[in-house]
Amino acid sequence: MIVDLIILICFVILGTLAGALLSLIPSLHIYNTAGIALIIWIQAGQFIPFDMIAPFFLSLLTSFTFISAIPMTLIGAPDESATATILPNTKYLMTGRGYEAVVISGIGSLMGIIILAGLSPVMFKIVPLTHRILAPHLHWIIMAVIAYMLMSEWPKGEGIGETSIQRLLHAWGNLFAGLLTFILAGLLGLFLTSRPLIGPEAGFQNLMPVFIGLFAIPGAIQHLLSRQNIPNQFIPRTVEITSKDVAVSGLQGTIAGGLAAYLPAVTAGIGSIIAGHTVARRGDRLFIISGGVAKVLYYIGAFLLLYLITPLTPGGIGRGGLAIILKPVLNPLPRELLLMIGIVVFTACISFLFLLTASRWMISWLKRFHYHALYWSSLALLTVLVFWITGWEGFLVMLVATCIGLIPVFYHCRRSNCMAVLLLPIALNMAGHSSSVLRFFQLE
Amino acid sequence: MKGLTHFISGIAAASFIPDVVRLSTTSSEASNPSSASFLLAIAGVYAIMPDTLDFKFGRFFEKADVDISPKPNSIDPCEMARTFGMAIDRAWQENREIRVQFNTVRLGADKWQQYEIKFNTDRQEISIVIGDVVTTSQVPFQGTAPEISTGTYSLKHAKLMPGTTRNTKVDILSGPMYGFVPEKECVRVDFLPWHRTWSHSYVVGLLLALPLWGIAAIGGWAYAWLYPIVAFIAFATHVTEDLTGHMGGSLIWPLYKKRSKGLALFHAANPDANFVTNFIAVIIIIFNLDRYGSRFITLPYYQYFLFFLVGPLLIYFLPRTFKKTAKIPPDLLRQENHPDIYRQKTDSRFEEIQDESESVIT
Known part of the structure; x- marks a missing residue:
């Protein structure tokens, strides 16, 4: 019993450290490496106990939800052309308050852990029932999310011109680009789901080249094109958060994370936009804290839905990338939910402490080295990773996805x-x- | 109300029609299990449409009588004030509405020249005050305002109606439009005169909904007649919800074009109003999806709404009950002509427009 517990703690700490180190690499998503880790695990199966898979990967994921705030906030300084689209974390960085933003995000994630642990008993009753009611309606709910995302984007141009059409076109530049991105990405998705280019041997990471191409590489390129330097960062002893911030951002983050965790393909970013409009409040600090809460519910909460095994949901509710990766080798039992929550809480405490140290270390490191070096290394790593796992086909998919991802x-x-x-x-x-849609595009 | 609130409310309203829920269900009991309808998503689209028409289309097609486009690097506040003031005088002299469009001044990829439009109804003056250069995040570069930064024009003919004016800062993205309408002995100032006019009309909603019938019929979709009904209900939900605010709308444009006043119950961006409406809508949607579909909820309706609606809302509002707030005498609240109350209500109208427009900004 004690030996089992020690082994469990060892794997949890191992997962936490692995997650923390991988999360420090900019543009690299934990799901990109989780699949590879699983393959290594399976091949070394005789040496590593299989029942440690869930604790290891869950601590890896928990650690990522905390530590990913460091590359998101501290690494990279957008140039002035990107200021219309930068996030509050970056605003903090550009005013020398990057460390503060990281700590606030970490506090948000801690809040998310408390909310997750606190809501679990209630969720056990409500989520299966809601799931059974909503499951036959997910198609229109997702379409409604799509429609709202498209309709709620705002023209960013000044709308200047002699004629009405000129004014409209001038203002609508970014909206046309958004629609184009949506259409091209949608077509790419339809194409790849109907005619998978990546072989079955790399099927466990079939979406990796698409996501690296759409998000990671364009993000890295944006930072590499920027000529801005990171300003000197101030490390305060305290951060200012009011009880109102905690209450409102907790609510906002719970809505965002809950939506993203439950609705397939809805990310924490999309969830945050919707949640922000739901509670109708604004503010950079609110955004950062609720982002921390949302990340926890989106990544960890979605995975834990696997353990929601009830008479209404006998197979659990599989959501999120990690659940997809681990489902073939995982056999979740409802009684394990409490253990999983315990692991999450334990990992969260270690990760938060590591966050404070690692962000200070990163700030001092960035004084000596230019952040471009990190992005060049990251670009090379991602390209090698895609080529190694998915071959030429995956590499080509990544290139196409990169072209689409560069439009935004x-x-x-x-x-x-x-x-x-x-x-x-x-x-x-x-x-x-x-x-019928595939038939229309002659893809069937 | 904010965009999302309209969106969800529209879906909630449409979910009261049993056939809509049945058509939108993908299950073995559905009328056509192989292809379920997106009708409820369409309801959402139509529910957000009035503001989309205004802020994404309508405003670019509104013609201004006077266009004020300051030149970057050679902004002349005196000239701007003179052009602006003369436009107001012209409205009075010609006894017709004159619309003035202010444009922003972009100095670089992330640099905008800020300026403020000021009204002084006591002295019947308008002023343009050039401020600092600001970033797209509206952070000023301190000390960048020009030496001669203020231009003032004393109105020669027109008299501004007190309580209808509001100072406005112009900096990023697009600038505001003002309408000056001669009324009795004064000129009324209309901020964004194009907003909540034709787009917030039940008649227009009906006209926009009808083509869906044709599209659904051509597409061979089941219950084609239901599509325009759902679309109209969602559109009308938006128009009706907006009546709770300060501005109202032109409800039966083009039959009667004047914009009605709202009930002034709360702001369009009021967080509580928006959140509570969203929450009620979601609880109603789940209730309707269940009662016209899966029937998993075994509670009677009053218990369902007590546990899932009233209970959570009590928890949401509980902390406020311990907060002390200053009470305004009820008789004062009813005095529309009391200058302070009047000003407060006018300010609310302006804020409502700006908040509503920002509801779609990310």
């Missing part, structure tokens, strides 16, 4: 439009319309 970078529309690569095929498939 250069034309300042929402990057979440790229998520059409999943949203559109899933919504059409769920509604039973995918075959």
